[in-house]
Amino acid sequence: MARRFRPWQKKRGDRRTGSHLLGSVGEAFFFAALFVTGAVSLAQVILARVLQSQTGPVPSGWALWLVLLVLVSLIVIGAGGVIYAALHVGASAERRAALARKATDLQLLQPASPSSKDFPTVPRDTNLTNSPGITLAYRLPIARSPALELLGVALFGLLWNGVVCALAVVALNAHLAGQPDWSLTALLLVFSLVGMAAIGYFFRLLMVATGIGPTSVEISDHPLYPGGQYKVFLTQSGRLAMRSLELWLACDEEATYRQGTDMRNETRRVFLERIFQQTDFEIGPGRPFEHLCELEFPRGAMHSFQSGHNTVAWKLIVRGEAARWPPYERTFPVIVYPDPPTWTSA
């Protein structure tokens, strides 16, 4: 009895306890109610407008258009929801996934993308191999452009400190008027600290981006295969007294999950190997540091993997420490394919 009429159910992501059929029926009823509400109300509004009803106020002008927009939205959302729920009733997760795969295969017929078809879930490496290197075959793109991060931090700093300034004016006026608002003043102090931290972080990023020259990583072949041997060419420009410069091969598992209404990400580093390290050396202007090293990719390693909520991501990480500069880290993603012996073509 308790199982049949469980009042509360657990839900995590798309998984949930309880009857999927009942869930779909409830969903269909909800959307049907939206549709009926929208349709009846719309009919009422139109009738009232046409008949110039005296029974109540009839919206006109922009208000009429706003009401029509809301009611039509209700109808569209309701009808769409009912159709979606009806299509999903009785269809197993496997059947839906098979239909989705068919649709994907049809899309893949147009652009030639053998890697997507032959290696499902392995990300394509087009963006990683479209830039030729000077010394080796490919120049790897950097994972995250410092300009974007700078822009983001600058926007946040501007907005935050704008709010702080507005609050400061209000608080100052209250103090000058002899009616100080101490709770606002305390809040303002906390907000100011956050604003100053944002400014400090912005200048730190700016120093790293402009003071430390560009880092470049080239690789002899791409994609990579477990057990394969590759050459990696590392270049670091700038005018720096380097305490250390390191090149690492790393693999991260990344997971996205829903917790309540929040989307959360978790990353776990599962592999880390140092490929190269040099300490205490100078980099002069016009004389970039250059180093060619060997990379033996670990045998038996997992290939790159990407699905809706889960990822296995391989990357080369350059980490440097220079005198008078904060430590910096630059990441260059790579794609790893599965072991080659038994490949088949789709």
Add this chain to the structure above:
Amino acid sequence: MMEPLISIQFVGNKSSYQAGELLECDYQIDAIDREELQAIEASVLWYTEGKGDEDMAVHYFERRVPADAEEEDLRRLRRLRTALPNSPRSYTGMILNIRWCVRVRVFLPRGRHAHLERPFQLGTPVGARLPPPVPPPAWLPASHQVRT
């Protein structure tokens, strides 16, 4: 009401396959009247387990209704054959596992259904637990420390 008995048997009792290899398995339904079976679905699929929300994709799928079966009897032994893809390989990581399985789902009257799945391995066992060749550096955040 009794649940139907679903059985899945890999040909040659294999539980591990290489990419591109032919997977063959037999499945059969028992302990149910012929008329009770409305449809049967057999799939070869992978799904993820772990911290992230579950992802799933079907590599092979067949759905049969009584009209598709000999003497309209879906309970009979049937063989499923499919060449396995190159990826994703089975994987046991730290916050992510990738599992392959054959899943048979039967549809019964009044919206009921039952299913059984048999896991198998695709590719050489791959795990995240490769030993770190050097001690993890101090600059690595705690959440990124390699664990063995």
